[in-house]
Amino acid sequence: MRKGVRVTPGRPVDLGGRRPGATHGLADRDEAAAAVEAAAARMAEHATRLAADARRSLLVVLQGMDASGKDGTVRRCIGALNPMMVRITSFKAPTTQELAHDFLWRVTRELPGRGQVGVFNRSHYEDVLVVRVEGLAPEEVWRPRYEAINAWERNLVSEGTAIVKIFLHISREEQAERFLQRLRDPRKNWKFNVDDLAKRERWDDYMEAYEDALQRTSTSWAPWHVVPADHKWARDAIVTEILADTLEGMDLRYPPLAPEVRAARADLEARLAAGADAG
């Protein structure tokens, strides 16, 4: 994993001191593309073992401001996995039914099963981010949630899920650039939401809420990663490496040959050899 990306548990987080344009040692697009390719192959191999083993799960949480590249990260990094084993959920403004439950209810329902990878595009963290900044709930409601999140994630980890939390860190300037691209290209207009501009106005409040969330919920069992996201090519390499490292660190193995499988093989081979397999 690239140095400095992981948020050390217990340490204060200063997003202003982390450059969104950083590349963490990747010289250029070519070098990043080679890094993506190597990490994607590693990731795919260990993900196949995750499916084969069918005892553990991987949960990827993606957070970031509008246009920080969450969708692109899913397409470019998660897209390298076998789609059969991946379940992606985009969390929008909660529905009436979701609001009628505690804030962890809707995310719990979308957790990956054993052998699977779940991706949250936005997540339970919105309940200490947008909810806090836009005043959708009073402080006595959102304040205890950091601890609730840590306890909820700890249980998932002890039950066999590895959790990767990624904050895509873009600059306010790069966001303007990407908004304008969406606004100018008729094929990208649909990705633009007028509310995004109002949130942009509260940039500093959001950064403060993110700093608090990253600091309070980067734990030894589920640490945060701050990925510089102004350069998409660097972002893709860094995220794919984080995913590959995490899966590799789970030390997953192909299950041993079951005796009944060995017997089935001998049986099928014998039948085929004897021409006795005509249905």
Place this chain on the structure above:
Amino acid sequence: MRKGVRVTPGRPVDLGGRRPGATHGLADRDEAAAAVEAAAARMAEHATRLAADARRSLLVVLQGMDASGKDGTVRRCIGALNPMMVRITSFKAPTTQELAHDFLWRVTRELPGRGQVGVFNRSHYEDVLVVRVEGLAPEEVWRPRYEAINAWERNLVSEGTAIVKIFLHISREEQAERFLQRLRDPRKNWKFNVDDLAKRERWDDYMEAYEDALQRTSTSWAPWHVVPADHKWARDAIVTEILADTLEGMDLRYPPLAPEVRAARADLEARLAAGADAG
């Protein structure tokens, strides 16, 4: 769409008369790879419009005997789509909760939303296939289901979903080949299920059940396609073309520029030009 793949509604289906090794005019791997590439680009373009338009959905139903290549088809054909817009569900033996409901309950819950693509790896068709052949329910239970399926699918189509139903047609010989590969390769053992051999014993019963299902549920609103699947390269090309043709036929457009988006663009451009966008 390649000629002869689509099952004409109302006509009897004779699977014995359709060659699992057919390539439908594709000369070799290279030609098929070029066809996949062309169709995948077309599919991705129209799928983006599906997401942008956000009024219609695509449902892909994949059926076939064990080792017919359902997982591979998902990986190779669906994998070309943006994973954010795709939801894949593998239906296994029903759970206690699922059995406590009518047979369309569990599939209804997994239908794609507007702007999305849903993929069913096995589906409600198992309720007239495995259920019939293995005698899991009496005939008076499974017999009325063909009509129920047609009515259910008709409603989905009239509400805006396009339905693509694909039967992957492999030969009994090719299945033996693929089973042996799984049984001999320690990295593929986990894909093998001992019950698969019992189902193989009832091959002819399954073919009869498939013929009945294809004939009774290939409708003008949701036709079946019989895709020869002994050659994976031909299968990939034919399936990708079916998906591309279906999406293209939905005549999807990017939505027109909303007035508030035009206003937002002017606003953001003016603020940036005036240096008035400092947060």
